[in-house]
Amino acid sequence: MVEMEYVEAYGARVPKVGLGTWQLTGEECYETVSTALDVGYRHIDTAQLYDNETEVGRAIADADVDREDLFLTTKVSPRNAGYDDVIRSTKESLERLDTPYVDLLLLHWPNPLVSVGETMRAMDRLVEQGLVYNIGVSNFPKVFLERAREAAETPIVTNQVQFHPYKPQRRMLGYCQREEMFLTGYSPLARGTALEDDDVQRLAEAYDKTPAQIVLRWAIQHRDVVVIPKASGEAHLRENLELFDFKLTRSEVEELTKSSLLRSGKAMLDGMLSELR
Ligand code: NAP
Numbered sequence: 001m002v003e004m005e006y007v008e009a010y011g012a013r014v015p016k017v018g019l020g021t022w023q024l025t026g027e028e029c030y031e032t033v034s035t036a037l038d039v040g041y042r043h044i045d046t047a048q049l050y051d052n053e054t055e056v057g058r059a060i061a062d063a064d065v066d067r068e069d070l071f072l073t074t075k076v077s078p079r080n081a082g083y084d085d086v087i088r089s090t091k092e093s094l095e096r097l098d099t100p101y102v103d104l105l106l107l108h109w110p111n112p113l114v115s116v117g118e119t120m121r122a123m124d125r126l127v128e129q130g131l132v133y134n135i136g137v138s139n140f141p142k143v144f145l146e147r148a149r150e151a152a153e154t155p156i157v158t159n160q161v162q163f164h165p166y167k168p169q170r171r172m173l174g175y176c177q178r179e180e181m182f183l184t185g186y187s188p189l190a191r192g193t194a195l196e197d198d199d200v201q202r203l204a205e206a207y208d209k210t211p212a213q214i215v216l217r218w219a220i221q222h223r224d225v226v227v228i229p230k231a232s233g234e235a236h237l238r239e240n241l242e243l244f245d246f247k248l249t250r251s252e253v254e255e256l257t258k259s260s261l262l263r264s265g266k267a268m269l270d271g272m273l274s275e276l277r
Contacts, residue, residue, distance in 0.1 A: 002040030003244040007182045007224055010155040012104070012134045014071050016220050017241055018043030020186060020230035025052045028232065033059035035234050037070075040241055045160075045184075045228040046097075047075035047108055048089060053096035061098050072097065073104040073184075075138060075160075076119070081111035086122035094131060105132040106160055107148075109139045116144065117151035124153045136160065136184075142175055149179075160184035163225065164194050165218055165256045166263035177224050188219045188227040190267035199255050207246050210239055217243050218256045 005016045019036045021029060021044065029052040033044060037059065046056045053074060060070065074097065080089040090105060105126065107119050126132040137148050138160035149156050159176060163169050163185025176183045194200060195211040204211045212229070219227045220243060231237045248256075 002241050004040070004042070004241075005220070005244060007226055009157045009180055009182050009224070010134070012157045014104075014182065014226050015041075015043040016226045017041070017216070017243065018045050018071065018073075018226065018228040019237070020228040021046045021052055021056060022050050022230055024055075024230065024232065025050070026055060029055040030059050032232050032237070034063060036237050037063040037065050039234065039238050041237070042069055043071040043073075043226070043228070045073045045186075047106075048077040048080065048093055049075070049108060053093055057096055057098035067099065071103045072099065073106065074102050075106040075108040078107070078109045078111040081107060081114040081116075081119045083118045083122045086119055087125065090126055090131065101131050101133055104134045104136055104157065106136045106138045106158070107140075110137075110141075110144050116148045120148055120152035127154045136181075138184075138186075142172060145175070156181065158182050158184045158226075160186055160228075162187050162264065162268070163219060163227070164188050164190040164264070164267070165197070165200075165215065165258050166190055166194065166260045166267065168257050168259050170259075173222060173225065182224040182226055183222075185219050185225055185227045187267065188229050189215055190264065191270055193263070193267040193270060197256075197258075203248070203252060203256070209246060212236070212239055213243055214248070214256070216240055217246065217248055218253055221248055221253055 006013050019041045024032050033056050074093050123135040134157045135154050136156050136158040140159050173183050194215045200211045200214050203214045229240045
């Protein structure tokens with residue numbers, strides 16, 4: 001059994017480490033999710049925009065894992081933010097994922113052309129119908145998040161945002177903690193760029209861990225944070241789960257925290273450029 005810790009919010013119980021699946025498609029996605037489930041992942045993150053829900057669903061169906069032991073998230077594309085489109089597209093996601101429900105449904109990005117109240121009412125309806133267990137948002141600044149929370153009857157459990165040492169999200173995290181939500185950290189390795197950091201490398205040597213493990217440990221040592229690193233080979237998948245047998249000191253966490261618009265922007269740009277290559 002892999003050691004795992006959980007965060008809890010409004011009845012949701014979420015493994016602190018999940019698998020991100022952006023940029024995994026086709027057989028590579030099927031193989032990666034299958035391996036991940038095999039080595040102990042019980043939290044998978046996908047989205048309508050990733051064009052891989054069918055392969056994620058197939059891997060889950062073929063795995064030796066009970067559906068109720070898995071925390072599965074998908075995200076409504078911003079272009080489906082209108083009431084009817086949320087309902088229709090989520091039902092289509094469920095069909096592709098080959099599952100009667102998702103544990104968490106997020107709106108992927110705010111859509112300035114659709115009132116968030118409309119999106120949230122549709123999500124409430126999906127919860128009433130038992131097709132969605134928890135709801136949330138992604139890439140929402142605080143004022144938008146507050147609006148969404150006011151509009152939804154169902155508690156919003158998370159905001160999924162970029163979160164790594166160069167983007168520590170202090171204010172958003174503080175807000176989530178005060179409001180008893182959790183923060184889902186995407187690109188927690190800063191798309192690999194944080195692994196080169198001198199302090200990360202020094203601590204990796206000191207703890208006999210890999211740079212990825214130091215960066216992910218930094219993230220999950222924050223209260224009410226879960227992370228969804230994307231990895232493709234078995235070695236990386238295993239490594240990213242093995243985070244619960246060491247602890248950084250408070251001053252090491254501080255040393256690694258290097259809020260930098262330049263570095264976080266560069267990490268996102270490098271990711272986009274590698275997509276184009
Ligand atoms: P990430 O997880 O920070 O970084 C992924 C990169 O790190 C890949 O190149 C991966 O390479 C490498 N890597 C993973 N584990 C490693 C290890 N142990 N050692 C060395 N390298 C390692 O970046 P991300 O893919 O942008 O973010 C993760 C997930 O967050 C996405 O898959 C997606 O689910 C979610 N996300 C959400 C949004 C949103 O708008 N809500 C935006 C971006 C991402 P290999 O593949 O070769 O292992």
